[in-house]
Amino acid sequence: MYRRTIRLDDADEVADVVARRLLDRIVELQDTSAQVHICLTGGETANQMYERFAALVPDSALDATKLQLWWGDERFVPATDADRNSLQAVSRLARTVSIKSADIHMMPAQDGRADSHQCAVEYEAELGDTVFDITLLGIGADGHVGSIFPDHPSFEPTNRQVIGVTDSPKPPSERISLTIPTINRSEEIWIIATGASKADAVARALEGDAALPASHVQAREATYWFLDADAAAQLPEPYNCAL
Numbered sequence: 001m002y003r004r005t006i007r008l009d010d011a012d013e014v015a016d017v018v019a020r021r022l023l024d025r026i027v028e029l030q031d032t033s034a035q036v037h038i039c040l041t042g043g044e045t046a047n048q049m050y051e052r053f054a055a056l057v058p059d060s061a062l063d064a065t066k067l068q069l070w071w072g073d074e075r076f077v078p079a080t081d082a083d084r085n086s087l088q089a090v091s092r093l094a095r096t097v098s099i100k101s102a103d104i105h106m107m108p109a110q111d112g113r114a115d116s117h118q119c120a121v122e123y124e125a126e127l128g129d130t131v132f133d134i135t136l137l138g139i140g141a142d143g144h145v146g147s148i149f150p151d152h153p154s155f156e157p158t159n160r161q162v163i164g165v166t167d168s169p170k171p172p173s174e175r176i177s178l179t180i181p182t183i184n185r186s187e188e189i190w191i192i193a194t195g196a197s198k199a200d201a202v203a204r205a206l207e208g209d210a211a212l213p214a215s216h217v218q219a220r221e222a223t224y225w226f227l228d229a230d231a232a233a234q235l236p237e238p239y240n241c242a243l
């Protein structure tokens, strides 16, 4: 179990490096695994990364038939709402990666559904005991990951693997999220943080400030923090390792 920070110049470089590494790692995993489970995140840098990833795929050995896509959190809005994290990711990836819809495990959408809590139970059943090979995560300026927010009921301990979130401090107010223990059921977790607004949360999370959901993120095998210079600005020297 180890943790490493990778400090890069800016958001463009983070998107490029994460996309290249993700593609290489998936291809490597596909040598020995019939299925590779990737848990995706929303977020601006993640979206940029999906675009880079899609651009790199045609020249790669990726076997899209072996991919299983999951999500760490979702905005509980109608299926066609452009705010959905899953739509944002899939619309970018689908430019070059063709994945069967059965292998794209989007969290339920709001359409005609009772509430996010019931939908969370359904996603939990779909997830079963899946272990993610790689989970991608963004981090909020407040230290949230997925839709687990500090000082909020979503951060309270629960036996559930997936929860409905209401009164989210970040719009939209209703969401679905994996819990932190479910996020941690990952061989590798890759956290992506760019921009000065993230610097305080990144430093506090890496220093182990238990009040921040992000500080509880720990993969079974390896946890990587991909940071641009602004997001890494408040880290003490030992963390400032180069690529």
Ligand SMILES: O=C(O)[C@H](O)[C@@H](O)[C@H](O)[C@H](O)COP(=O)(O)O
Pocket: 041, 042, 043, 044, 045, 046, 073, 074, 075, 085, 137, 138, 139, 140, 141, 145, 146, 147, 170, 194
């Ligand atoms: O559903 C959401 O609102 C996002 O998934 C959110 O959790 C995001 O991952 C972080 O806020 C980081 O986003 P940025 O990278 O855009 O700052």
